[in-house]
Amino acid sequence: xVIMTEPKRFRYQTIPASFVMDHxxxxxxxxxxxxxxxxxxxxxxxxxxRGAHVTLYDRNPKxxxxxxxxxxxxxxxxxxxxxxxxxxxRKYDKIxxxxxxxxxxxxxxxxxxxxxxxxxxxxxxxxxxxTPKHCKSPYCFSSPxxxxxxxxxxxxxHMGMRIVVERSNGFFEGVFRKAVDK
Numbered sequence: 001x002v003i004m005t006e007p008k009r010f011r012y013q014t015i016p017a018s019f020v021m022d023h024x025x026x027x028x029x030x031x032x033x034x035x036x037x038x039x040x041x042x043x044x045x046x047x048x049x050r051g052a053h054v055t056l057y058d059r060n061p062k063x064x065x066x067x068x069x070x071x072x073x074x075x076x077x078x079x080x081x082x083x084x085x086x087x088x089x090r091k092y093d094k095i096x097x098x099x100x101x102x103x104x105x106x107x108x109x110x111x112x113x114x115x116x117x118x119x120x121x122x123x124x125x126x127x128x129x130x131t132p133k134h135c136k137s138p139y140c141f142s143s144p145x146x147x148x149x150x151x152x153x154x155x156x157x158h159m160g161m162r163i164v165v166e167r168s169n170g171f172f173e174g175v176f177r178k179a180v181d182k
Contacts, residue, residue, distance in 0.1 A: 004024075005009075006138050008165075014056050015042065016042050016043050016045065016046050017042070017043055017098050017099070017134065019098065019125070019127050019171070019173045020043045020046065020047070020096065020098060020125070021046065022161055023125060023175065024046055024047070024050065024051060026094075026143070027047045027050045027052045027094065028050055028051055028052060029050075029051030029052065030052075030093075031047075031052040031053070031056045031093045031094055031099060031136075032052070032053050032055075032090060032091075032092045032093050032094075033047055033052045033053065033055070033092060033093065033094045033095070033096065034054075034055045034057055034088065034092040034094075034096070034114075034117055035047075035054055035055065035056055035057060035095075036057050036095055036096060036100065036110075036114060036117075037057070037058055037083075037097065037098070037099070037100035038056040038057055038058045038064070038067045038096075039058060039063045039067065039068040039099075040063050040067050040070065041056060041061070041066065041067030041068070041070040041071055043096055043098050044056055044067060044070070044071060044078070044096075045070050045071065045073075045074055047096075048071055048074040048076030048077075049074050050074065051076070052076075052077075052094075053076075053077040053079075054071065054076065054077070054078045054079075055078065055079040055080075055081055055088065055089070055090075055092070056068060056071060056078060056079070056080045056081070057081050057082075057083055057088065058082065058083060059076055059082065059083040059084060061082060063151060064082055066170040067080070068072070068080050070146055077157045079163075084156060088117055090126075091117060091118065091119045091122070092118055092119065092122060093118075093119055093123070094122060094123045094124075094125065094127065095114050095118060095122070095123070095124050096125050097110070097111075097114055097124060097125065097126040097127070098125065098126070099127060099128065099129070100127045100128070101107070101126070101128040101139075101141075101150075102137045102139055102141070103115065103137060103139060104138050105138075105139050107150050108153060111124075111150060111151055111153075111154040111156070112127075112154045114154075115154050115155045116161075117157065118178045119178075120180045121178060122175060122177070122178045123159065123175055123176070123177055123178075124151070124156060124176045124177075124178070125136050125175055126173070126174055126175075126176060127171055127172065127173040127174075128140070128141060128147060128150065128171065128172055129141075129171060129172075130144070130147070130171055130172045135169045140162060141152055141172055144172050146175065147172035148172075148174060149178050151174065151176045152173060155178065155179050156176035156177065156178060156179060157176060157177045157178075158174065158176060159174070159175040159176055159177050
């Protein structure tokens with residue numbers, strides 16, 4: 001298990017990531033979804049409204065409490081698990097890994113952990129700040145190839161990737177399928 005440490009100060013966005021909204025139609029009542037690093041739940045809320053069962057997973061207890069409050073308002077099915085406290089209750093059809101990887105020097109541990117949480121042929125929706133030109137963190141990916149290769153090395157196959165520039169912040173975004181032979 002990857003031990004996730006608390007950043008000194010972080011402000012959470014309130015609007016769902018455009019990447020999540022672009023793929024919202026891919027989520028439905030039959031899906032078990034893990035929002036890995038859910039923060040305040042901004043990406044889980046629209047998926048809960050589509051009927052999916054979502055597990056909110058984060059290391060920050062204050063953000064997790066906020067995510068739980070937002071999830072309750074949807075009337076949807078969800079679980080809350082604080083990172084590092086306990087194991088996850090099940091395997092998932094889909095995992096959101098949105099805006100998490102650029103905060104950690106050891107990305108392969110987090111990506112591998114996501115791989116272990118997915119059912120065979122499960123999907124990982126991953127996005128991270130891009131190049132150091134656009135990212136203040138020293139742990140940004142150096143290129144889209146670096147972003148994709150980090151996922152391939154952990155047993156994922158490429159399903160589609162794009163590079164997005166929003167308000168001068170470059171993002172790498174991709175959908176990856178769990179390779180069943182890893």
